[in-house]
Amino acid sequence: MTTTNSPFGRALCAMITPFTEEGALDLAGAQRLADRLVSEGCDGLVLSGTTGESPTTTDEEKSRLVGAVREAVGERASVVAGVGTFGTRHTVELALAAEKAGADGLLVVSPYYSRPPQDALERHFREIADASGLPLAVYDIPGRTGVRIEPDTMLRLAEHPRIVAVKDCSYDFLAAQKVISRTELAYYAGCEEHNLALYAVGGAGYISTVANVAPARLRAVLDAFDAGETAEAARLQQRATPLIEAMMAAGLPGTVTAKALLNELGLPAGPVRAPLRPAGREATDDLLTAYRSLTG
Numbered sequence: 001m002t003t004t005n006s007p008f009g010r011a012l013c014a015m016i017t018p019f020t021e022e023g024a025l026d027l028a029g030a031q032r033l034a035d036r037l038v039s040e041g042c043d044g045l046v047l048s049g050t051t052g053e054s055p056t057t058t059d060e061e062k063s064r065l066v067g068a069v070r071e072a073v074g075e076r077a078s079v080v081a082g083v084g085t086f087g088t089r090h091t092v093e094l095a096l097a098a099e100k101a102g103a104d105g106l107l108v109v110s111p112y113y114s115r116p117p118q119d120a121l122e123r124h125f126r127e128i129a130d131a132s133g134l135p136l137a138v139y140d141i142p143g144r145t146g147v148r149i150e151p152d153t154m155l156r157l158a159e160h161p162r163i164v165a166v167k168d169c170s171y172d173f174l175a176a177q178k179v180i181s182r183t184e185l186a187y188y189a190g191c192e193e194h195n196l197a198l199y200a201v202g203g204a205g206y207i208s209t210v211a212n213v214a215p216a217r218l219r220a221v222l223d224a225f226d227a228g229e230t231a232e233a234a235r236l237q238q239r240a241t242p243l244i245e246a247m248m249a250a251g252l253p254g255t256v257t258a259k260a261l262l263n264e265l266g267l268p269a270g271p272v273r274a275p276l277r278p279a280g281r282e283a284t285d286d287l288l289t290a291y292r293s294l295t296g
Contacts, residue, residue: 005184005186005204006043006186006204006205007105007135007164007165007186007204008043008044008078008080008104008105008135008137008165008186008188009042009043009044009077009078009205010043010199010204010205010206010219010222011041011042011043011044011205011206011208011211011215011218011219011222012042012043012044012045012046012078012080012188012205012206012207012208012211013037013042013044013045013046013207013208013209013211013212013215014046014049014050014051014052014190014207014208014209014211014212014254015030015033015034015037015045015046015047015051015052015069015212016033016051016052016053016212016255016258016259016262016269017030017047017048017052017053017057017061017065018030018033018268018269018270019269019270019271019272019273020270021270021271023270023271023273025057025061025064025065026268026270027064027065027068028268029268029269029270030065030068030069030072030268031068031069031071031072032072032267032268033212033262033267033268033269034069034072034073034077035072035073036267037077037211037212037215038073038076038077040215040216041215041216041218041219042077042211042215042219043077043078043205044077044078044079044080044104045069045073045077045078045079045080046080046082046107046167046207047062047065047066047069047079047080047081047082047103048062048065048066048081048082048083049082049107049109049139049207050082050109050141050144050253050254050255051209051212051254051255051258052065052082052255053255053272053273053276054082054084056273056274056276057273059093059094059097062081062082062083062094062097062098063097063098063100063101064101066079066081066098066101066102066103067101067102070101070102070103078104078105079102079103079104079105080103080104080105080106080107080137081094081095081098081101081103081105081106081107082106082107082108082109082139083095083097083098083106083107083108083128084107084108084109084110084111084139085111086111086112086113086114087111088111088124088127088128091108091111091124091128092127092128092131092132095108095128095131095132095134096131096132098132098134099132099133099134103134104134104135105134105135105136105137105164105165106128106132106134106135106136106137107136107137107139107167107207108125108128108136108137108138108139109139109141109144109145110124110138110139110140110141110142110145110147110148110149111124111145111147112144112145112146112147113145113146115145115146115147116147118149118150118152118153121147121149121153122153122156122157125138125157125160125163126157126160126163129160129162129163130162132162133162134162135162135163135164135165136162136163136164136165137164137165137166137167137186137188138154138157138163138165138166138167139166139167139169139190140154140166140167140168140169140170140190141167141169141170141190142169142170143169143171144169148170148172149170150175151175151178151179154166154175154179154183154185155179155182155183158179158183158184158185163185164184164185164186165185165186165187165188165204166179166185166186166187166188167188167190167207168187168188168189168190168191168194168198168203169190169191171191173194173197173198176198176201176203177201177202180201180202180203181202186203186204187202187203187204188203188204188205188206188207189203189205189206189207189208190206190207191248192206192208192209192210192240192244192247192248193241193244193248194206195208195218195221195222195237196221196222196225196233196234196237199221199222199225200225200230205222206218206222209247209248209254209255209257209258210240210243210244210247210248210254210258212258212261212262213243213247213258213261213262213265213291214240214243214291214294214295217236217239217240217294217295218240220236221233221236221237221240224236239294240294242290242293242294243287243290243291243293243294245290246286246287246289246290246291247261247287247290250283250286252279252283253276255272255276256272256276256277256278256279257279257283257287259271259272259278259279260278260279260283260284260287261284261287261288261291264284264287264288
């Protein structure tokens with residue numbers, strides 16, 4: 001059994017944001033995709049994160065997406081809204097808009113580019129948590145933001161009653177275990193290769209890009225572990241590794257690879273927004289090979 005609370009569920013998908021061929025927000029497509037993901041095992045959907053192309057969607061699009069997905073999934077799954085930006089004031093505005101639109105929680109990435117020191121980081125997260133009534137997951141991804149959230153900062157943030165979770169892309173497994181062991185924070189793996197490993201040491205589950213295309217296969221890993229079938233859980237995680245590598249470590253962003261596969265499978269996705277570019281034919285064929293190997 002998992003040893004940590006999972007405030008938003010265990011198996012969460014970092015959902016892509018579908019667009020029409022003309023590049024507009026595809027709300028009907030988002031609803032169809034959200035319904036499929038929940039039907040195939042996702043406990044929660046994280047919208048407007050890295051995979052959801054948050055840097056290139058407008059504030060209005062983000063709010064409309066939350067409302068549409070909330071309508072599609074009802075109470076069958078949690079809806080967590082990515083609201084993090086490089087500015088505290090703007091992030092607060094997005095948090096309040098997400099709450100109004102029906103989100104269950106917030107995902108807040110570290111402010112990027114400006115690289116604030118740890119005391120400023122802590123104040124940033126606390127101000128956002130104070131501004132809304134929603135529980136908040138801190139998103140630690142220093143490879144993209146340029147600054148990491150140090151473990152001691154996490155320990156202090158855990159004292160806030162609405163800071164309840166972490167999406168961990170720090171690639172610092174020891175630091176994650178330190179915080180897990182000393183707080184009630186729910187740690188979600190944000191790096192697909194850590195899904196089982198983090199869960200096994202008390203993590204809450206995962207927030208996964210690969211779940212856009214293989215939700216049931218990833219959930220099966222956690223289900224096997226919870227059933228005490230640890231060897232089977234390891235086998236299932238290992239079986240997913242080629243697809244994880246193809247989607248997340250082959251040189252293209254996860255948004256690009258997820259949309260390439262979804263489009264090939266006839267599911268809502270559409271194009272990526274510039275400056276991202278679509279996957280080429282060779283990359284798409286490699287993705288399909290890995291996907292069919294896992295699901296065939």
